[in-house]
Amino acid sequence: MDQAIVEQTSRSVSRPAGMALSIEQLNAWYGRKQALFDINLTVPPLSVTALIGPSGCGKSTLVRCLNRLHETLPGARVEGRVIANGLDIYGRGIRPMNVRRHIGMVFQQPNPLPTRSIFENVAIGPRLNLGLHGSRLKELVERSLQQAALWEEVKDRLHSPATSLSGGQQQRLCIARALALEPEVLLMDEPCSALDPISTLQVEELITYLKRQYTIVVVTHNMQQAARIADRTAFFLHGHLIEEGETQQLFTHPRKKETEDYISGRFG
Numbered sequence: 001m002d003q004a005i006v007e008q009t010s011r012s013v014s015r016p017a018g019m020a021l022s023i024e025q026l027n028a029w030y031g032r033k034q035a036l037f038d039i040n041l042t043v044p045p046l047s048v049t050a051l052i053g054p055s056g057c058g059k060s061t062l063v064r065c066l067n068r069l070h071e072t073l074p075g076a077r078v079e080g081r082v083i084a085n086g087l088d089i090y091g092r093g094i095r096p097m098n099v100r101r102h103i104g105m106v107f108q109q110p111n112p113l114p115t116r117s118i119f120e121n122v123a124i125g126p127r128l129n130l131g132l133h134g135s136r137l138k139e140l141v142e143r144s145l146q147q148a149a150l151w152e153e154v155k156d157r158l159h160s161p162a163t164s165l166s167g168g169q170q171q172r173l174c175i176a177r178a179l180a181l182e183p184e185v186l187l188m189d190e191p192c193s194a195l196d197p198i199s200t201l202q203v204e205e206l207i208t209y210l211k212r213q214y215t216i217v218v219v220t221h222n223m224q225q226a227a228r229i230a231d232r233t234a235f236f237l238h239g240h241l242i243e244e245g246e247t248q249q250l251f252t253h254p255r256k257k258e259t260e261d262y263i264s265g266r267f268g
């Protein structure tokens with residue numbers, strides 16, 4: 001499996017085909033508490049899929065199941081399958097570290113390494129995981145910062161501490177850090193919730209740009225944001241997937257009453 005995923009990464013040669021995710025009968029627990037129930041969802045390649053729903057409905061849990069982060073919490077457990085390009089990331093012999101390299105994550109709070117420079121924050125992953133050094137590493141850092149729309153703002157101060165950046169810049173730095181591992185899929189858990197409106201707009205534009213090369217799953221509380229950036233949207237309630245579909249369709253003609261109640265602001 002690892003080999004098959006590795007072969008997918010040679011995107012620098014040609015435009016990537018993109019990685020689809022197929023979530024099949026996924027259940028997740030925190031100890032005895034079940035947080036997700038029989039989730040079945042397909043995430044198409046090179047697209048943005050938004051996960052929406054009221055607080056506690058399981059959005060973050062699901063996104064953390066998609067790169068095997070959920071199981072890192074004590075007592076947390078997953079059953080079911082997540083198929084990435086035909087291979088189950090929970091299959092026998094699959095190394096979670098390798099899954100996380102190919103399915104990257106950006107968190108709600110920008111979390112750059114505070115004692116490291118801007119350059120080091122992006123370089124450290126590929127240096128340790130891909131064994132890159134010297135000019136190849138520098139090229140990858142520059143490319144990742146460019147992809148994250150941050151290069152122009154930081155190219156003259158790459159060796160300043162990451163903490164000298166604004167919150168919005170720090171979040172784009174975290175996106176650059178994730179991209180530097182050359183993932184196929186980018187998971188984003190409320191990536192704009194700690195940002196001001198201008199930084200939010202920049203990150204939203206960035207997401208729209210990045211979907212040309214990456215499959216993106218974004219958790220958001222903000223329905224307007226889902227409507228602006230997502231091709232498809234999935235609505236969750238109490239750990240169940242209630243409805244998913246093309247974003248505009250879901251917002252204008254929801255099939256389920258629960259979805260309609262949520263998007264019309266009747267609860268949540």
Ligand SMILES: Nc1ncnc2c1ncn2[C@@H]1O[C@H](COP(=O)(O)OP(=O)(O)OP(=O)(O)O)[C@@H](O)[C@H]1O
Nearest residue numbers: 030033035053054055056057058059060061062073
């Ligand atoms: N570490 C944990 N230990 C125990 N239960 C947890 C833990 N994290 C989340 N839960 C519970 O699992 C359920 C789903 O939580 P989750 O964080 O996935 O929801 P969410 O939709 O992302 O919520 P929010 O929008 O508030 O971030 C909730 O009932 C929550 O209380």
